[in-house]
Every structure is written in structure tokens, then in C-alpha cells.
Amino acid sequence: MSNKVIYAIYNDDDILMDAVKKTRAAHHHIEEVFTPFPVHGLDKAMGLAPTRLAICSFIYGCIGISFATWMMNFVMIQDWPQDIGGKPSFSYIENMPAFVPIMFEMTVFFAAHLMVITFYMRSKLWPFKEAENPDVRTTDDHFLMEVAVNDNEEALVSFFQGTGAVEVKVIEKH
Incomplete structure (x- = not known):
């Protein structure tokens, strides 16, 4: 199994919401979404369970x-x-x-x-914890969706370019 992930970067929260819905409809596994502010409805769009x-x-x-x-x-x-x-x-x-x-x-x-x-x-937050933010722009004005790659790298890259991503990167996670 590959340790690669795709970082699809968006510059609008509405485009991100549509991309998350399309990604879930295509049955791709969304690892995480990084946003500079809370996006209403993103948890439901990602299919996350309600908090206890x-x-x-x-x-x-x-x-x-x-x-x-x-x-x-x-x-x-x-x-x-x-x-x-x-x-x-x-x-x-x-x-x-x-x-x-x-x-x-x-x-x-x-x-x-x-x-x-x-x-x-x-949430595993404690003092002196290193930040896990993969792209510093997500603290300012960009949105990042991290999706696992399963031997379908080229298809995923073209899929995310079609969802309105301004940048798509394939990263080797360690």
C-alpha cells in the first residue's frame, strides 16, 4: 500500500464543499480538510459522526x-x-x-x-505540540483537502483538477 496522499488546494469554501461532495460520491477516502475558518456543513459533507x-x-x-x-x-x-x-x-x-x-x-x-x-x-493537543498543518496558506485564505492515493494517482489528479482545485500536489507521507 502506498503512503502517498493528494493535496487538493482550493481558494473558495463553496468550491471546497462541492469538491468534498463529489469526492465522497466518487468513493474516495478524505483523510482531512484544513480550512482557515469553520465551514458550516463541512462535517456533514465529509460524513463525520456527530460528537459525543x-x-x-x-x-x-x-x-x-x-x-x-x-x-x-x-x-x-x-x-x-x-x-x-x-x-x-x-x-x-x-x-x-x-x-x-x-x-x-x-x-x-x-x-x-x-x-x-x-x-x-x-484532539491530541497539548502544550509544545508541533503543528500538523501541511500548507501554511490554509491559515490565511486557502482550503486543503487531503485524500489517500490507492494506485490511482493520475486519475485522482485529473479528478481534483476537474473539481476546481487551484493546485493539486502528490505528497509522500512518512
Whole structure:
């Protein structure tokens, strides 16, 4: 199997969207698409599965509200009960209305921070990671589609030239 890929470079997002649809219709495997800004509908055109990060966020929020409930019960009721404003400290349920802002903030805190960590781990981004951008123009005004080559190099080059690519390059990946 070849380690070659084709870089088809486009200068318009609408042309890129049409090219992605034509490429998928021709049953060519799109490795990645690099764009200078988010292109609406590109994930659906590429056939990517929907993200499950929202499920993680819900779970992290549940962890946050559970931690907040445990923390407030332990600190304010069990460990060091205090009479604040004449409110009794006999049970957590009697004092829960006063704890609602803390529960909300801890839910948001846990969900937000753990989501950032999950996103970085899932996308393999971390400090000092080398950029994987194959062409520096994709950070400015060009779009790049990377497609695997399977012994059909000449046919793919002519196919992508027909889709409106301004430049088509065959690259040996290592």
C-alpha cells in the first residue's frame, strides 16, 4: 500500500464543499480538510459522526453538582455547623436553598474545566505540540483537502483538477 496522499488546494469554501461532495460520491477516502475558518456543513459533507462531547459535559456537570452537595453537607452541616442568620444547621435539606448558587457554580466549573481537558486529550493537543498543518496558506485564505492515493494517482489528479482545485500536489507521507 502506498503512503502517498493528494493535496487538493482550493481558494473558495463553496468550491471546497462541492469538491468534498463529489469526492465522497466518487468513493474516495478524505483523510482531512484544513480550512482557515469553520465551514458550516463541512462535517456533514465529509460524513463525520456527530460528537459525543455533550454527553461528557453532562456527566462532568453531574460530578460537579455531586461534589458541591457532598462538600456543603460536610463543611456546613457535619464538620463545622454554624448558626448563620438564625438558620438551623440540623440538616442539609433545610439549608439547601442557600446552597443553590454554590451547586450551580460547581456544576459549571466542573463541566467547563473537564471539557477543556477532554477536548485537548481527544484532539491530541497539548502544550509544545508541533503543528500538523501541511500548507501554511490554509491559515490565511486557502482550503486543503487531503485524500489517500490507492494506485490511482493520475486519475485522482485529473479528478481534483476537474473539481476546481487551484493546485493539486502528490505528497509522500512518512
